[in-house]
Amino acid sequence: MNSPYEQLKSYIPVKSALKTRPEGDMLIIANRNAEIYYLNGMAREIWGMLDGKISVEGLCAKILSEYDVKPSEVEADIVSFIRDMQWKRLMRLKEGEKRNEEV
Numbered sequence: 001m002n003s004p005y006e007q008l009k010s011y012i013p014v015k016s017a018l019k020t021r022p023e024g025d026m027l028i029i030a031n032r033n034a035e036i037y038y039l040n041g042m043a044r045e046i047w048g049m050l051d052g053k054i055s056v057e058g059l060c061a062k063i064l065s066e067y068d069v070k071p072s073e074v075e076a077d078i079v080s081f082i083r084d085m086q087w088k089r090l091m092r093l094k095e096g097e098k099r100n101e102e103v
Helices: 004-008 041-049 056-066 071-087
Strands: 011-015 019-023 026-030 036-040 091-095
Touching: 004 056, 004 071, 011 056, 026 041, 036 041, 041 056, 041 071, 056 071, 071 091
Parallel strands: none
Antiparallel strands: 011 091, 019 026, 026 036
């Protein structure tokens, strides 16, 4: 059985927030229902990487290249972040290019 990360890694996260506003070390974002959320730390950094082109796998690789952290921790954090942002209607996923993987 594939892990949640394996199932999501080829998808591309796309921001769907209505507004974003930096506020010191925090980023304030709002969805279309006028609900306001605050991001700081790694969540703010991940949000800043979302450009509509980078895949979940690309996000993971970028974080791993910048920080000394275990891949399994980054994968779990990204999956958690994506689920949270989807639940709050601040992000959606679009299918990325499928790779032909030979066994």
